[in-house]
Amino acid sequence: MSGRREFFRALISPATQRGEAESLHPPYFKNEADFEKCRECEDKKCYLACEEKILKILEEKPVLDFSKSGCTYCDECALACDHGVLDVEFRSDIGIASIEILKCMAWNRTICSMCNDVCDQKAIRFSGFFNPQIDEALCNGCGFCIGVCPSAAIKVKRGEK
Ligand code: SF4
Ligand code: SF4
Ligand code: SF4
Structure with missing residues (x-):
């Protein structure tokens, strides 16, 4: 790690x-x-x-x-x-992460980028400091972003790319 x-x-x-x-x-x-x-x-x-x-x-x-x-x-x-x-x-990808907008701090005018800081895939895109979105082509569902999210806004679900 x-x-x-x-x-x-x-x-x-x-x-x-x-x-x-x-x-x-x-x-x-x-x-x-x-x-x-x-x-x-x-x-x-x-x-x-x-x-x-x-x-x-x-x-x-x-x-x-x-x-x-x-x-x-x-x-x-x-x-x-x-x-x-x-x-x-x-071996295959676990799935794809998704962010629940209503829970995410950065979607609600509070600066937070904890998920981005741990994502080695660089799969989370922000608009300036806000509104993060998952790049599904890059996310491999590793789940590292889940535990660091202070508002429990992230889930990983199985999905095809
Ligand atoms: S699941 Fe992994 S690859 Fe996908 S956004 Fe979270 S940290 Fe990045
Ligand atoms: S981190 Fe754990 S679950 Fe993931 S590949 Fe390694 S042993 Fe398996
Ligand atoms: S860590 Fe959680 S609250 Fe912070 S920007 Fe990412 S999804 Fe939003």
């Missing part, structure tokens, strides 16, 4: 519940139905492999939780999976 991200992550409240993304899985699966095989997996090596600690196990399956960090696409969860569910061959 870069020093810049480390700095912004330090600002996140540990109590925050934002970034829960229970329908999003690590970005290395072919079919969602394959996650049924996770029920037979006892050691959950994908969960243990994630250095960003963004995986949690929900109903025996790995799901992403962006409340404290994001996905670096490091491949480690896929390399750790020995049940044929996650595989680097199936």
Whole structure:
């Protein structure tokens, strides 16, 4: 993780519940139905492999939780999976972020660029200091912007480019 991200992550409240993304899985699966095989997996090596600690196990399956960090696409969860569910061959973008205008401070006349500061993809475009918008062609759904947003205005949803 870069020093810049480390700095912004330090600002996140540990109590925050934002970034829960229970329908999003690590970005290395072919079919969602394959996650049924996770029920037979006892050691959950994908969960243990994630250095960003963004995986949690929900109903025996790995799901992403962006409340404290994001996905670096490091491949480690896929390399750790020995049940044929996650595989680097199936790597794809997690999804695309969106900003809820009514919640976003910069859409409501207050200067804020926390999301922009952590976005390595440079996928957030401002008009001057205000009105940020996601460039869907650049966003890879990494989720780093979610935990740093002071007003919980960002979500990542699966989507095709
Ligand atoms: S690719 Fe890396 S950071 Fe992303 S979920 Fe897998 S282990 Fe975690
Ligand atoms: S989810 Fe998209 S907008 Fe947010 S930090 Fe990642 S690339 Fe940038
Ligand atoms: S961090 Fe949140 S409140 Fe701030 S500009 Fe980005 S979306 Fe808006």
